[in-house]
Amino acid sequence: MTGRASLLALLLLGAACSATGNEGAEPAGAAGSPATGGGGPGPGPDPSTVCGESKLGAPRLRRLSRDELTSTLHDVFPEQQGAWTSPLSADPVSTHGFDNDAQVLVVGKQTAVELDRLGDALGAAVSGAALGQVLPCAAASPDVACAKEFIATFGKRLFHRALTAEESGRYAALFEQVLSAKDFATGIRYVTRALVQSPHAIYRREVGTLQGGTYQLTPAELATALAYDFSGSAPSDALLAQAEAGQLATPEQLEAAARALLATDKGLATVEKFFNSWLGYGRVGSVTKPSVPEFEQLREQMLSETRRFLGEVVVTQRGGLKELLTASFTTPSAALASFYGFPAPAADYGVTQRPAGRGIGILAQGALLASLSGPAASSPTKRGLLVMERLLCREVPTVPADVPTLAPPQPGVQTTRQRYEMTHARGSCQTCHANFDPIGFGFEHFDEVGRYRDLDGGLPVDSSSYVPNGGTHLFDFASLEELAQGLAAQELPYECASGYVSTYVFGGAEACLGETKRPAFIAQQAGFIDYLASLAAEPHFRQRRLAP
């Protein structure tokens, strides 16, 4: 089933609706995801689409994201960490909030300039005082043979395969041209600069060779895909050797390798990046909350709390969406626990049970709640949109051209909910806001920095509401706990979440690439890590259909 389809027609009727929330809420549609701030080109496939069986996608070149490229260079030249600075700008993000979308990531003029600057910065570091460390032969015999050794060694690491003789010859020729005008170190600097901006270093190649009507990915391509998908960086020599030895040929071998990578620090960082891109809680690091002075000292701790929470739920307990939504604990620092009014943890970021009635799961995380608020007030619109888009996979409508104004706060006269109801329940606004504001009202016991409240501006908070479903109620709830439990009892959020996972791993664009273990995830028999790792065993991971 597709949640998006059922609601899209209704949403489109509301051509003049306003998705503007309160102080800090963002219009929907053209602005991308109002909840997470994501958004970009094209709506793309509906992540909640379930196909029954896995399909093959098209062969592709996937440009490395900024994070992937930076991580790669740190891995390839570990001695130089701290000796160079990346000039790469932030990447465009897709509609789904991911910065690794193969369709979106291209090398335009600005990126080309930045790659050139990146190569030069790294080249300067590599060819500087530490050159002997990177290339021992540079001290004893700084000559063409030594440069060729550099090209072979680091070219292979950057290209994820051995260079062909022709390729090596080109780089050696460049080196010799530089040497004739400059010196050995400058030659290495130029070669490094050229290697870094080579299309063979910039793109992850998932093209394969044509065999029996499909493209079969090469061993090097498999190792590369594994490394970037499950650890966000280049394949190690060991992984490449494993692939070349035919030890990454079967679905079981690939899944086992994926599991091993996910268990590393880099693998965990990749998992955390998925959750942050999906749910957008990381925005807590940049927003302002002028009416809560303590927030400045606590927001980094909120981020750490959520990371630790995810580690506990997803990694340690191997949980799935149900556990993510309904975990009865959180993992605050002592300062945060005091801020929230929770019992102090045994140690900072230790597991702490939430007091009854103070929220459950990821939706009650301070980082998420503060991210989905304005500077001075909570935002039912933003919070509702998060659930609607990222957990129910319903498409956010385009923001209209005549967004009206939300009534100003009137403490003691109106609650935030009442302000929203007053403004958005009328006229054309209602058509759209009726689909997500009611969900957001369920969060109203939590203020703009994630603290529990019984009163909003001196008036009692009412968090009872419902999840709309095309004119009916998907379910009713009285609190954030009931909202989270209600979502966990529906099938759609599992379909939606698993769709986001496969979109992230496979770099967007195509649906139905990760279906084999998806029913288990939907049936709550597999957690996030299990489903993530299972994607390495999908046919799409090894093969591609004939283009297009």
Added chain:
Amino acid sequence: MAQSRASLRVRRRVFLRALGLGLGASAAARLSSVALAQVGAAPQRFMLLYVPHGVPPEHFKPQVMASDPTAFALDQSGVSILGPLQEQFKPYVSVVQGIKYPDGAMTHEAIRVCLSGLAGAGEKMLPADDAPRVTLEHQIANAWQVKPLVLGAVPHRPFGLDQDAKLMWDGTPVVPEKNPLLAYDSVFGSLGGAAPPSGPDPDVALTDALHALTEAELVALQKELTALTAEQTKLKTHLEAVQALKATGAGVGSSCDAAPMLSAVEALRTAAAGQGDDFFLKEENFPQLLAAQLQIAGAALRCNARRVVAVQPMYANCELDFGFMGSSGPHHSSLSHTQPQQDQMQTGLDLATRDKFAKCQRWFFEELVKHTLSALLEPDPADPGRKVIDNTIVYVTSEIGEGAYHKTHTDALQPGPGAPVLSYVPSVLIGGGGGGLKPGRVVTFAQDRPAGDVYRSICEALGVTGNFPDSQAAVTEVLA
């Protein structure tokens, strides 16, 4: 008349660069002359300042006296957003009223649509869309064969570039440099260094050889992957970008002998010491970041170190709280989206919040005056006898007119008792443009003209042929 030191330096650098490219001495001399002619007696510069999310028209409109377009005041309309320009810069200011953006200029997408003159394609528009957009500042830079300096203070959300922030286009999105310290170093870092080598600069030839290698790899990859249509497009974009690397230099060379001391940059250097990259996207650092960027913009133009500069403070949908300058509240949703008139369906007119928003937008002009325009009042080191502002056009605009209604054309609003106020898309030109402009006037069109007409006029004033599909004719009223 003796040539200036700067112009001699320009000629010499271009000559050396041409030799480095393998041109013969006579061809190099020709190229050098062309470059000098472009700089010429009036070394022109251009700056674009984007002010996000419109203006409240009742606080923006210049007051024109007795229907004389040259007799006007910028400081007599409520909060007077343009007021900071009145005292020192009014003779350099032209305000164009009555323009519209191309069809499809939807809300926050509008800036990239309007600045390229190409109709929008809605949400489905991809970064590398079929009709590569080249926005005004890049058209000028491309024509001058220089690389624009594109700066942005908190120009996008921390996780990346979403639609709200894609304000500059050159076929693909241009991400503004968010770190003023890096920008400063890239613009002024080489000043005060060693003298140029006496012969052809080998670095130019070697860099070209390096880029030729990358180009050859891309061409080979294109041939190998001919069956993959989508990847061909990707590789074509990449190839064109690398080819542009070979063709485009940073600028014509600085006219300043030493890197300028910029107080906001130095203050930021202290504040940012030991901080990570995310420091430059934190909303709380916005005022410092913008001040530094505007100072860099002014100094870069003054020194002729960059002939084309763009500054993008924030992004259309940014909710930065402007409490730092006295107008507390998120810029986009609470301040800009303030009801501009009584409406049967909506809450009442909120004049107090409109005042606050107007003060925010005025603040941008205050900062522009303080950090950029003041530097342009100095004598032009590349053109002694004239001020830098005489040779420069600073264009200030927004992606919409009235903020709450997202107006992309002229419309009448009733923000209070009395006569209706016409809401115009903001379009402000500052400077003489090297003699190309006739500043000091308010030009008002009874019927909206395409915004591309204004951009075309700016290009004409700067000796550039612009390509804006919506344009019908230049705005002769602003041209000399």
